[in-house]
Amino acid sequence: MKSYQVCKHGAPLQLREEDTPQPVGTEVLLEVTAAGICHSDLHFWEGEYDIGGGKVMRLAERGLKPPITLGHENVGRVVAMGPDATGVRIGDERLIYSWIGCGDCAVCGRGDQQLCLKPQFIGGFRPGGFADHIVVPHPRYLFDYGDIAREHAAPLTCAGLTAYSALKKFGNLIKNEPLIIFGAGGVGLMALAILRAMQAHGAIVVEIDAKKRDAAMRAGAIATVDGNVPDVAAQIQALVSGRIWAVLDFVGSGATVKLGSDLLTKGGHMIVVGLFGGDVTIPTPYIPTRAMTIQGSYTGSLTEMEELISLLRDAPTPYMPVHLRPLDSVNQSLDDLKCGHVVGRVVLTPNELISADPGVKTR
Numbered sequence: 001m002k003s004y005q006v007c008k009h010g011a012p013l014q015l016r017e018e019d020t021p022q023p024v025g026t027e028v029l030l031e032v033t034a035a036g037i038c039h040s041d042l043h044f045w046e047g048e049y050d051i052g053g054g055k056v057m058r059l060a061e062r063g064l065k066p067p068i069t070l071g072h073e074n075v076g077r078v079v080a081m082g083p084d085a086t087g088v089r090i091g092d093e094r095l096i097y098s099w100i101g102c103g104d105c106a107v108c109g110r111g112d113q114q115l116c117l118k119p120q121f122i123g124g125f126r127p128g129g130f131a132d133h134i135v136v137p138h139p140r141y142l143f144d145y146g147d148i149a150r151e152h153a154a155p156l157t158c159a160g161l162t163a164y165s166a167l168k169k170f171g172n173l174i175k176n177e178p179l180i181i182f183g184a185g186g187v188g189l190m191a192l193a194i195l196r197a198m199q200a201h202g203a204i205v206v207e208i209d210a211k212k213r214d215a216a217m218r219a220g221a222i223a224t225v226d227g228n229v230p231d232v233a234a235q236i237q238a239l240v241s242g243r244i245w246a247v248l249d250f251v252g253s254g255a256t257v258k259l260g261s262d263l264l265t266k267g268g269h270m271i272v273v274g275l276f277g278g279d280v281t282i283p284t285p286y287i288p289t290r291a292m293t294i295q296g297s298y299t300g301s302l303t304e305m306e307e308l309i310s311l312l313r314d315a316p317t318p319y320m321p322v323h324l325r326p327l328d329s330v331n332q333s334l335d336d337l338k339c340g341h342v343v344g345r346v347v348l349t350p351n352e353l354i355s356a357d358p359g360v361k362t363r
């Protein structure tokens, strides 16, 4: 088995070759056929988050230490199963849910494994998909994704699920009111596709990169605003004829959270998903007097994974540019993502699955 591992935070991933693991009990061994590279992989690679004021939160303090095989957006083909694994067969190609918890606590018991305080997620605590094989502890984490192309299915387990779970938290608000979205990276573009599938009102997207603003328009944004202009708040307000009720922040910097909370009308709702980092000061009287809700959202549950797949299976084509690259391009691909050169998603795949045209593909 080959895998690319973080052996030292911030240093290039190293290729390791080990014996391919044999699944035991309920485990399933899959050959990785698609592995999306997510912005969170950069944080896991670097080993820290910026928490503002010149401080960082180190992942090692949360128990996440090298060696780490990254990759939490995976599709694989079943090649072996433990004696107690049921519900899949050899040759089945499945989307792998990554947000595994301890499995024993009350929160895992109610189905919210992504909120477990002893996380075991794939691509961090458990080896992920920047490898040719992957072991999943139970078939319950494997999802049939129908005839969605594998390279579009893979990002559903992080970008898609994260966007879907956040959008659901707005309830009916986004049916009739425009949503303001900050950031048109992979998750932002997925959110636009999911909004269409949910038949929501639609979104105005704030993004500093012109190429990503174009991608957002193609993905169905109502309008876009350059996040770097000095009068960004006024430009957003001018596009919304009435009050701003809903803001979804896929950037998560001090500046975007401040901007979002300033834009919200009385009774408005802001959800923060992005992990860019920083901090923010909000006058405390505004929280009650403006009846403000600021909520965080982190990945999603197994139930939401199932709901998302059924939503997109029958939906019109979701627009998310996907760039297929070979597994051994992983270090270059992480650098490209870090430098902001990726519009949509890079998905790593075995060489034999890359077609003659490895350029931008849509479903």
Ligand SMILES: [Zn+2]
Residues within 6 Å of the ligand: 038, 039, 040, 041, 072, 158, 159
């Ligand atoms: Zn992710």
Ligand SMILES: [Zn+2]
Residues within 6 Å of the ligand: 101, 102, 103, 104, 105, 106, 107, 108, 113, 116, 117, 118
């Ligand atoms: Zn748990």
